[in-house]
Structure formats: C-alpha cells, structure tokens
Amino acid sequence: MFHKATRKIVKEIDPYGFTLIPAASPYYSDCYKPLNIIKKKKRAFFFMKDRYIPTSITVADILEDGKDLDFGLGSSSFSGYSASSQISVSGEVGAKAGVAANVQQELSFPGGTTIAFKVSKLRITRDNTLDVDWEHVVMSRQQVSSHERPKIPLTEINTMSKETSLLFLNTFLEILGNCDYLPVLDTMLDQICGSLQPDLQVLDRMEDENRACVEKLLDLLGIRKADPPGQPLTLTPRQNGIIKTVNIFIESLNELNPDVLILLANSVEMKIISIQMKLFEKIEENFFLSTEPRMEMKAIGEVQETEETMETLALQLSDKGFEITQRILEEFELHLMNKNGSISYEKDYGDRNVFFSIFAALSILSALDK
Known part of the structure; x- marks a missing residue:
C-alpha cells in the first residue's frame, strides 16, 4: 500500500519520472535523506529499472571535515494527488489507495517519512572537491528496449x-x-x-x-x-x-503496478496461469518478435481446430478469468475484447518492458503451480 501511494504522489508531482524515484517502503525512510549514500543494484535483465539499496552512510561520513558540510533545502506543499485522495502537509500524512473488489483503504505514515528521492552520482576531483556526474544522471533515466525474451532459470x-x-x-x-x-x-x-x-x-x-x-x-x-x-x-x-x-x-x-500483483495472485488461485502463459507466447509472437510495432483493431479469424491461437486460448477462460487477464494485458496497452464469443484486440504502443516483467513473473508462478 505504501509503494502504491508513493507512486501515485510522484506521478502527480513528477509525471515524466525524470526527477523523483518513489520510495518503496517506510522501513528504509531514514536512509533516503539528503546526502545519504545508496548502492546501485545490478539489474538481472535489460527491462528492469535501476534499483537502489539503502545504506546508513552519508557523504559527511566519508569526507574530511564532513561535519561542516552544509547544503540548502527547499520545500513546497501540495494538497492532493488525485480526485479521490487527500493528504495533509504536516503531522501524519494519509493517502487513500484502491485495492481489489473496489475497497478503499486508508494509509497513514508519520510526517517526515521519505516518500520520494532523487539520485546523483558524485565524484571526487583531483583538487578534492565534489562534482556531480550529470552524464550518469541522464543515462540512468534511459530505458533499454529489446525484442528478445529474457531466459528465466527454471x-x-x-x-x-x-x-x-x-x-x-x-x-x-x-x-x-x-x-x-x-x-x-x-x-x-x-x-x-x-x-x-x-x-x-x-x-x-x-x-x-x-x-x-x-x-x-x-x-x-x-x-x-x-x-x-x-x-x-x-x-x-x-x-x-x-x-x-x-x-x-x-x-x-x-x-x-501493485494492482497487477493482486491480479497475478487471482490468476494463480483461479488456475488460469497455464492459459495465460500460452496467451502471452502468442502475443509475443504477434507483436514483440516483429521488427515493427503495430497499432490496430483486429478480429481474430477462423483457424484449424488443432491450432491454439489468441482466440481459442481466450475463449477457454471464464468470464472472471477473462476480466482478470484483460486487466493484466492492459498494463502494456493491449486491449482484449470478447463480444458474443468473438475475440478482438486493439494494440497500442505499449511498454514492452512491462510485458517482459509480467512474462517473467508468470513463468515462475507457472513452474511452481504443479
């Protein structure tokens, strides 16, 4: 719930994600303060964003006369980050975050809790001064894209x-x-x-x-x-x-998105992971192995009875299973529709990195669900 709320707040105040990184947990709040040193975690695959591991060390701890280090701080206030959510600027901060079955839960955390931070790579120059590596800041925001599916060790x-x-x-x-x-x-x-x-x-x-x-x-x-x-x-x-x-x-x-995690859990409980895996393989074949992205509305035509397609796989799902799968697919801008037993889809220019993340999670859950 905390990570979901901080993502929403950051999306409101930094919609393009160029400056702020939402804090994922209140447990490490004290480690995401100005001048704290954090460790960059090596990504397992190309589609994963940079991760930062908190430490309790500050820049002042490693510099001579670091105790005299001073810096300016600025502050600003805002009254809300969505139409249905309210927060206060002092004392406790409360944020409403939606969960599955359309239930609203109230989340509160103490004033002073870090909800977002930004990262700069510092280097010590030859004259023993600190300098910001601006090239690193720019490069860290770039996302790598690839057509190749990552190999999951199973x-x-x-x-x-x-x-x-x-x-x-x-x-x-x-x-x-x-x-x-x-x-x-x-x-x-x-x-x-x-x-x-x-x-x-x-x-x-x-x-x-x-x-x-x-x-x-x-x-x-x-x-x-x-x-x-x-x-x-x-x-x-x-x-x-x-x-x-x-x-x-x-x-x-x-x-x-935290909402997708709930949908994945529902998929396991409904025993539809194996169908979703096959559906994702067909989606990968149709969209992500192609050299050019497609944007189209298409009705899936008739096929031989022995061939599994997006249509035959989608029709194996119950109404509830189809809804869950539909919501998962929408995370990377693929809209699957079932109108009177006729399956159609609309594919926009979605984030293929989100697709690979879901595919990786599904692969591991499917291997465990024997």
Whole structure:
C-alpha cells in the first residue's frame, strides 16, 4: 500500500519520472535523506529499472571535515494527488489507495517519512572537491528496449518436489498480496546473491504478519537467521539456482503496478496461469518478435481446430478469468475484447518492458503451480 501511494504522489508531482524515484517502503525512510549514500543494484535483465539499496552512510561520513558540510533545502506543499485522495502537509500524512473488489483503504505514515528521492552520482576531483556526474544522471533515466525474451532459470524450480513447490507458491501469494514486502526482500536478496548473510534488523520494525512472511521465505531459501549480518554464506549450487530465480521474481514484481500483483495472485488461485502463459507466447509472437510495432483493431479469424491461437486460448477462460487477464494485458496497452464469443484486440504502443516483467513473473508462478 505504501509503494502504491508513493507512486501515485510522484506521478502527480513528477509525471515524466525524470526527477523523483518513489520510495518503496517506510522501513528504509531514514536512509533516503539528503546526502545519504545508496548502492546501485545490478539489474538481472535489460527491462528492469535501476534499483537502489539503502545504506546508513552519508557523504559527511566519508569526507574530511564532513561535519561542516552544509547544503540548502527547499520545500513546497501540495494538497492532493488525485480526485479521490487527500493528504495533509504536516503531522501524519494519509493517502487513500484502491485495492481489489473496489475497497478503499486508508494509509497513514508519520510526517517526515521519505516518500520520494532523487539520485546523483558524485565524484571526487583531483583538487578534492565534489562534482556531480550529470552524464550518469541522464543515462540512468534511459530505458533499454529489446525484442528478445529474457531466459528465466527454471531448472531448480522444475525439479522441486510438489510439496516444496507448494510452499514457495503459497509464500509468493502472500508477497503478491502485499507489495510492501518487496523492498525489504529486494535488499536482502541483493546481500544473499553476494554470498553474504542479510541484515535482518529491519524485521524488528515490521509488523508480526509481515515479518513472518519474510522469515518464511528465508527459511525456504535455507538462510539461517542466527548468523550475524555480513558474514559469508556457504550455499550449494542448488540453493544458488533457487535464490537467483527468486531474485528475478522479486525484481520483476518491482517493475509492476501493485494492482497487477493482486491480479497475478487471482490468476494463480483461479488456475488460469497455464492459459495465460500460452496467451502471452502468442502475443509475443504477434507483436514483440516483429521488427515493427503495430497499432490496430483486429478480429481474430477462423483457424484449424488443432491450432491454439489468441482466440481459442481466450475463449477457454471464464468470464472472471477473462476480466482478470484483460486487466493484466492492459498494463502494456493491449486491449482484449470478447463480444458474443468473438475475440478482438486493439494494440497500442505499449511498454514492452512491462510485458517482459509480467512474462517473467508468470513463468515462475507457472513452474511452481504443479
């Protein structure tokens, strides 16, 4: 809920996303302050945005006479970020964010909580002064586009027992139900992928239910919580393979609108993931493997009975399943319609990176849903 609210606020005050990055969790609020140093996380695939891992170190901590470092701060106020939401500029900030079944929930967090930040790469010059790397700032905003589908490592998941797969799947469903888990898991997985014991102090600031979900996933990954943070981990090749896949899953979810996470969870519960996977493969074949993007309204014609097409796959879905799938597809501007059993679609110039993020998440959920 927090990440969903901060995304909406940032979209209102920085609609093109050139300046501000929405904070994904209140747990690391103190680490996203002016002059704090954050770590850039290497992206698993080309379609993933840059991720920043918080640290407790500031620029003042690493400079001589850093305590005397001073800078100017500006402030501005705003009264709302959508027609149905209200916030205050002091004390507690409350924001209404919609959730599935058209229910409104109220989200409040203390005044002074960081809801967005911007990043600059600093360099120390030869005369021991600080300079901003403006080229880095520009390059970090550029999105890479590709026609090639990323290869998701599924070997270790495919060889899991049915019982183990179910444990992972149920834990992933909990994560899909609360996107506020994601930045905590993202940070911990970054440490684990570096073969280091993750810092679990943040768990002390989480509610019991949230903490239990994160601890459950760590147990499944074989991470012993009794070890001190930052210590080297000894992992088997199988553990490393599973951790790599889980990391890709979490990073893929981080690319998506929080509403899509709920839709993915609904898809698993309705047992329509396998149909959606085949549908996505057909969409990739029709739109994303083509050298030129298309924008058209088209009715899908008659085909041989033995051939699975977008039409035959879509018609296998119940009304509810079709609605869920329809809403997922709309995230990358593909509008699927069913009028009296006739399937048609309208494809706009959508973001192919969103398509690949959903495809990656679906691939991993499908492999677990045995």
